Amino acid sequence: MKGNIPEDVIVQGTLAENERIKGESQYLRGTIADDFNDEITGGFTADNFQLIRFHGMYQQDDRDIRAERAKQKLEPLHNVMLRARMPGGVITPEQWLAIDTFADDHTSYGSIRLTTRQTFQFHGVLKPKIKLMHQTLNKIGIDSIATAGDVNRNVLCTSNPVESKLHQEAYEWAIKISEHLLPKTKAYAEIWLDGEKVEQTGDNVEPILGKTYLPRKFKTTVVIPPQNDVDVHANDLNFVAIGDGDKLIGFNVLVGGGLAMTFGDESTYPRRADDFGFIPLEKTLDVAAAVVTTQRDWGNRVNRKNAKTKYTLDRVGSDRFKQEVENRAGIKFEASKPYEFTERGDRIGWVEGIDNKHHLTLFIENGRIKDTDVAPLKTGVRKIAEIHQGDFRMTANQNLIVAGVDAADKARIEEIAVSHGLMDATVSNQRKNSMACVAFPTCPLAMAEAERFLPGYVTQIEGLLAKHGIVDEHIIFRVTGCPNGCGRAMLAEIGLVGRGPDKYNLYLGGNVAGTRVPKLYKDNISSTEILGHLDELIAKWVASRNANEAFGDFVIRAGIVKEVKVSATDFYG
Template identity: 40%
Template structure:
């Protein structure tokens, strides 16, 4: 006898219910902010993200049995990376007064301030808003900071359109809840740039079910997006913003006179994943179609509505739009998108080849004024020793009231510079240890990126920002040893697989797995148009040179004209790389066998014993300090005998 099967509806995730109960992002933040505690509850942490803040603790300061060293990271929302002078000076001051004395340029063209205490959150956020800034939507399940090329070309209409539409799309998708101003400014809505009337009209327009009627959030509703949603706007050929890594990317299309015609659409990019869970993966965006300029806001809303209504609200690991497009296929996704949009999309317009630009050094901006791009290692704006970037920027921006643009490679562009100021600005920067000639920036550092990771990021499983400089030094030394001193390699590192520094698009990507251990990705390209692939699942960084040397030798001896390391790895394939590496290692091992035997015999000639108590202490110290027991004993003996002299 056959029985009818019963489909049990899947329950939405805890976060979905939490968002729905939050009264449009008000609770439990409003209540918990009034409580005399150092931190928020788990529910509070989830809603706090929408307001632009992550609760963290300094993991270097953790002591068993004591409360964590709770602090908060604030992230700003700056479409196209635009930072007006008064906002930078406010951020600089807030980081000194309430933060950890540094600012950090993010890979999405915003700033982060670290080290803020809960009791100071309201003061810091209110000051940011009053200085023409915002943190609303910099984190959380909604549209994040909209990116655009940072180059301030005033004589290029397409670049100006990219900036304009990055701002307008950011406004279109900004949360409309009053919670942000109620909580952080006591209901006072600070004076901000005037929103374009057309943006407001398109937001309120209910296009085939894109809107929730009579809702405080006409686009997002009570549950907002299934997960974060990322947009970018760029111009043909300019891939300074990693165009294939976003949920939605628009490419400005102009006519021969420079007049805006419309936009190419790419969708379905995203990099976050989880180690050894094959259902999660990095994905590059697909070409979807073309839309005329008058329809672009309807199109953006249609894309958002498709992901909002059909994205996975049960499994957060499967909730990004990349999984929806991957599961459905581009054809089905486009068909559903067109239902909301109300018309067919036009075919994708042909584009020139993409190229990565960093815009470092001095340039003309096309209207008689200048701009200068400054390399910021791992985005950390600080004063340290002779390197006084933070102080230099403060002096220059204060003196000349200059706006800045942040780049997707976490560098900084100062612009609107009168040519007569160039000499003085250069002098200020150089006197504070800031390199203004891009040719003098280390060739690996220039194209590298790392996420903050330890000690503040709660997701980090190992180091990233703090260790990458030493990793680059080691690779640079190895390149020198192999006669490859001038070789450029795009290297990116993260402390976990979420991919904040976009390592999956790099030529050589380090993805944190566990302390000192990284997954290694190879085969990306310098212009960030192709995903890399996993080459090694786990590599201890102590084995870096041993791992990398054969690959670099193979590349050096077999590369084609102008071929880069990532292009070479992709062309020859991983099987060829492994075959060569195995032969290289075995031949090197044979050469070193006799010397290894002699040194090993010599090292083991003398042995000493310690009692169990000292052995256990030695073992514990070895684990904590990540040093060999022999090394600790040697250092202790050296210190002892030195004190006897």
């Protein structure tokens, strides 16, 4: 035993460099404040490049102009992307107006981006504006603590405004879980909010996360069946809401999902989450902390590629991990309560809730809210925010819900939405069920285009559906610019994962419910080649499918790809 940790669960070897950075960071302070005041460079250097992630920021640069700046002997145009912490994605109109103004005045792109983590991002914030950004958010009750780095990130919650009582309870638990698992260090307030410096030493500063925090990023959701709009199998920890009528009675707990992988390394793979069982509401925070601390103590701190919770479960055994969680939480999981996922995306358009309020889900392609000559989306949302009496709910599918609208206000809000391109009856079902990560020009990990690639490519897929007589149907289609999983392509019926300029891996066989990982069909091929394959596959699907058989189910039944049941074995086998 090492302390209370069994020796056989500890991965032996030289610790990853990130472990040194965290251990020497003085609880995430590092020398960020000194770097921020360094006017020689527009970026953050050395360890601070990593540490600012724990404060919700990634250092990026405009890759479209990187080569030209290098020719001019200039450093890359460094800036930061900030991701806000918004458990459950709920934001008030007043908060929206403030972030809209900041995006206009202080970001390079002037846009707001809704993300698959059910929050918003600012892109292109230059160093002199970083503190203003944090202080602006703080004034309206928002922060970016722990939205990146080796911590529990923004907690997702099903954006279901229809069953409002159950949703409200689930949403409140998402907030409680987020707060419970947050870092306790005062570094964020000291550096960005000009808070008083606090001397923090000893292990009790971070009772859940520990001095060196988690081995890798950690993602948590609260989901309300039958809507799997948060893609539970993309996350480390999931609380599946179990209701008795409109009252929440507890959660089924799913652990160990994740989608990221590394090309050429078969020790990495996407994985479904395991069902640990049911817990009553009063044990929710105890179980959340127990899963996080078990991963903290048992996770791989030697090889970051194998550091996520999914690999810990596979290395030590899911049953053993579950038993340790039970010991730490002082609970025995009950048998899971029955539930079923039947839907995944968002309900675009108007729906009426049981509280007689109306809710309008706006389709935002790629989550990018900006004004264009075709559709002034950003102006439209701002105009809605200026009159809306309810709230907004950002979804994990990059859309925006105008929630809690009185019947008397429906027509006025709809008129704004239609006139600004936020409601468009011509948008196809295929487009509504397609998604991409950011990729170029800002993401430093991108190997291929995704966000900029998606709209035109969906148009071509729409053409294939029309060609084969199914123009009103859709296939869940997702694109990521690299294999890190941000666009959740590894839970799509058709997933493209970037390999290089206009080169993608083509994966097939996910399902509508989001409970199955797709399998590699073609490796490292062009977008034109992919269209050719899709043309043939869609033709076979239309000709030979069973009644109501989805594309992902068909390609497995027809033997086009094998079903991925056990992630590592089936994914590569």
